[in-house]
Amino acid sequence: MAKLIYLTALGRSGSTVFERYAAMNLDIFALGEMTYAIERGIIENERCGCGVPFGECDFWKKFRELLERRFSAEEIRLLAIEQRRAESTLGFYLLRYKRVSSILDRYYQLQAEFIRSLPHEYAFDTSKRPVRPILLKRYLKQDEIQIVELVREPAAVAYSWTKSKVRVESTTGASATMPAVGYYKSVARWINVAIVSSRIRKRIANTVLIKYEDFVMNPDSAIAVLKAKPSSKGVDSAERYHPVSGNPSRFEPMKISPDIRWVTEVSPIKKIVTNVLTAPFKLLYRV
Numbered sequence: 001m002a003k004l005i006y007l008t009a010l011g012r013s014g015s016t017v018f019e020r021y022a023a024m025n026l027d028i029f030a031l032g033e034m035t036y037a038i039e040r041g042i043i044e045n046e047r048c049g050c051g052v053p054f055g056e057c058d059f060w061k062k063f064r065e066l067l068e069r070r071f072s073a074e075e076i077r078l079l080a081i082e083q084r085r086a087e088s089t090l091g092f093y094l095l096r097y098k099r100v101s102s103i104l105d106r107y108y109q110l111q112a113e114f115i116r117s118l119p120h121e122y123a124f125d126t127s128k129r130p131v132r133p134i135l136l137k138r139y140l141k142q143d144e145i146q147i148v149e150l151v152r153e154p155a156a157v158a159y160s161w162t163k164s165k166v167r168v169e170s171t172t173g174a175s176a177t178m179p180a181v182g183y184y185k186s187v188a189r190w191i192n193v194a195i196v197s198s199r200i201r202k203r204i205a206n207t208v209l210i211k212y213e214d215f216v217m218n219p220d221s222a223i224a225v226l227k228a229k230p231s232s233k234g235v236d237s238a239e240r241y242h243p244v245s246g247n248p249s250r251f252e253p254m255k256i257s258p259d260i261r262w263v264t265e266v267s268p269i270k271k272i273v274t275n276v277l278t279a280p281f282k283l284l285y286r287v
């Protein structure tokens with residue numbers, strides 16, 4: 001019976017490589033961004049991290065069967081929309097997480113059941129959306145959920161978002177690129193995630209913070225803060241690796257790199273402005 005480790009972060013903070021490294025070395029099952037299981041898995045049939053399209057992955061087949069037993073095709077499409085609204089940070093400010101429809105409530109119950117049913121010590125959900133754990137917590141007990149807040153230098157994250165990426169997991173050609181986002185818009189999103197994460201932390205006590213830069217310097221000591229045991233020798237970690245969605249790097253050989261191009265590419269004035277804007281919010285993370 002698995003417990004949940006949930007990762008919150010802003011995109012491009014290194015969550016995909018962190019998840020992969022943790023799943024290789026600890027008894028953790030990598031679910032990836034489970035929030036997209038319906039949208040990018042069932043509806044768009046993108047490739048699972050194991051390499052095959054979602055609809056052909058044996059692991060996700062069990063999830064699909066469970067879902068289709070309880071919801072009609074029309075309801076499943078509706079769930080994708082309702083879930084996105086409920087888990088958005090805007091939804092948090094509007095207190096949408098307190099007014100979840102009965103159909104969406106039943107879906108969170110299903111997800112909690114599915115996570116518990118996994119024959120591993122922990123399941124790792126790297127959906128990143130900071131609001132999602134309080135919705136899952138409707139059906140998970142306090143000691144069944146641990147939050148990892150992965151935080152990366154905001155200038156590095158914002159610089160990364162100025163570059164678009166090809167989404168190699170797409171099997172339909174639809175939304176085949178991760179579009180570029182303006183630098184300061186990403187700084188604002190970093191601040192927003194810091195604010196919402198600090199509020200969620202008050203509701204879920206079991207929270208640890210990991211700086212991406214520390215993870216890169218010493219990956220083993222970074223993953224040591226997770227409660228999971230080391231994986232047994234000889235166990236093929238690929239069996240525990242079925243992440244839905246995530247950075248396209250999960251289809252390439254794993255590379256843990258500091259990726260410091262931003263240091264030379266971001267102008268000094270932008271760095272100063274970013275530092276001034278984010279300094280108060282770094283206190284929320286205590287970094």
Ligand SMILES: [Zn+2]
Pocket residue numbers: 048049050051052057058059060241242243
């Ligand atoms: Zn798979």
